[in-house]
Amino acid sequence: MVVLVTGSSGQLGQSLQFIAPNYPQIDFVFCDSKTLDITNLENCNQVFDQYKPNFCINAAAYTAVDKAESEFEKAFAINVTGVKNLAQVSKKHDTILLHISTDFVFDGSKTKPYIETDIPNPTGVYGQTKLDGEKVIQQIWEKHFIIRTSWVYSQFGNNFMKTMLRLASERDTISVVNDQIGTPTNAVDLAEILVKIILTDNRQPTTDNFGIYNFSHEGQCSWYDFAKKIFEINNISINLLPIPTTSFPTPAKRPAYSVLDKSKIKSIFGLEINNWEESLKTI
Structure with missing residues (x-):
């Protein structure tokens, strides 16, 4: 089984490379933006023709939330045009597409966890381009899994945890x-969940399970709570101050509440999901 991964130099791409040795039954093909520029349809066709993947995990994305406000064209090229190209090429090759989306498709006005069928209403360019990417997949190719996730961190790439440790x-x-x-x-x-979906779906090729899913860890917290736990686990003593969003204005508006309900993915794929605090301890 061939699984093509785009955006291999990013946080999720590196995480997939980290776990790949645990799955010898999968032939992973890792492509960074130099070997596969998803905004270039011809390049997409060439790579798919070469490897003929059974599955494609699109881990390539423009994720600079604030910069997106002033770099709309760049964000659109990667998050919409690039995704459209992958959907078209996946359809041509009958490749099942797994695409990563975000909690930022929602405006944060709810006070209980978002389910997959809640109406999106992005408040910024990043969220809008990610939503538009979801839509082009749905319009072009039915064999897809769109995974909405939130507040992603790891030992790889740039993320909140590493920023806090540096600061x-x-x-x-x-x-x-x-x-x-x-x-x-x-x-x-998240990488493990994507592989689980692939292995489950490969056993059930006539699956009706395609569509949108939420995945994050269980529980909820504020960014302040997250930082506090990071320092606690790493035995770092620092003066940490809670502030309101109004004291830290940013070009892009963030959702005030973006907890995701995981009932669907747990039910369909038989998953048990760790609490966020437990998972943080594993790094």
Whole structure:
């Protein structure tokens, strides 16, 4: 079984490379933006013609939430045009497409966890381009799994956890917002879930399970709570101050509440999902 992974140099791509040796039955093909530029349809066709993948995990994305506000064309090229190209080529090759989306497709106005059928309403360019990417997949190719996730971190790439650890080595005091509520997701655990979906689906090729799924860890916290737990686990003593979002203005508006309900993915794929605090301890 051939599984093609785009965006292999990113956080999720590196996490998939980290776990790949545990799955000798899968022939992973890892492509970074140099070997596979998803915004180039001809390049996509060439790579798919060469490897003929059974599955494609699209881990390539424009994820700079604030920069997206001033780099709309770049965000659109990767998150919409690139995704459209992958959907078209996946359809041509009968390749099942697994695509990563985000809690930022929602506006954060709810006070209980979002389910897959809730109406998206992005508040910024990043969320809008990710939603548009979801839509082009749904329009072009029915054999897809769209996984919405949130607050992704790991030992790889750039993320909140690594930023906090770096800042703690440079400062005595750190201020973190405490009125945005969501759930951290360990990218290695997300990678494991994607492989589980592939292995389950490969046994059931006539599956009716295609569609949108939520995945993050269980529980919820604020960014302040997340930072506090990071420092606690790493035995770092620092003066951590909770602040409101209004004290830390950013170009892009964040959802105030973006906890995702995981009932569907747990039911369909028989998953047990760790609490976010437990998963944080594994890094």
